[in-house]
Amino acid sequence: MNMAAEDGFKAGDGLVKEVLTEYGELTRREVRRHLPHSEPASYLYDLVSDYPRRGGKMLRPCLCIAAAKAFGAKAEDAVASAASIELLHNALLIHDDIEDGSDRRRGVPTLHALHGMPLALNAGDTRLDVAVATEGGRGAVSAARN
Numbered sequence: 001m002n003m004a005a006e007d008g009f010k011a012g013d014g015l016v017k018e019v020l021t022e023y024g025e026l027t028r029r030e031v032r033r034h035l036p037h038s039e040p041a042s043y044l045y046d047l048v049s050d051y052p053r054r055g056g057k058m059l060r061p062c063l064c065i066a067a068a069k070a071f072g073a074k075a076e077d078a079v080a081s082a083a084s085i086e087l088l089h090n091a092l093l094i095h096d097d098i099e100d101g102s103d104r105r106r107g108v109p110t111l112h113a114l115h116g117m118p119l120a121l122n123a124g125d126t127r128l129d130v131a132v133a134t135e136g137g138r139g140a141v142s143a144a145r146n
Helices: 014-034 041-053 059-070 075-100 111-115 117-133 135-145
Strands: none
Touching: 014 041, 014 059, 014 075, 041 075, 041 111, 041 117, 059 075, 075 111, 075 117, 111 117
16 A cells, blocks of 8 residues: 655655656745845845745746746746746735735744734735746746737
């Protein structure tokens, strides 16, 4: 009898797990490249970087990269868009946690539980700006305008 592993994968899922790990790491590196590392760190940029530092499954960006590869692109060609998708997803999680009154995200207190609603909202809004400011985000906005 196959028991599900702690990470949710079964014994025969090696290739899927390998691909998700590879694409997830590509995306994480690109996301880190776009996170602000300046002032005002203590009440804005540290909060903006909080949820990406917590990890996550990276399913949305992995699907983006996999779709691009299915149409003949290289993973590196899609990683900017994948990072933009992940940053957008994390921004929406901040707002969703506030809306739902959630106390925890990925096993840690939510941003609004840690820092209050006003700072969490500012961090979520700034994360939306960061998502759109990436190469992938600018490409999506440009395509939407045309």
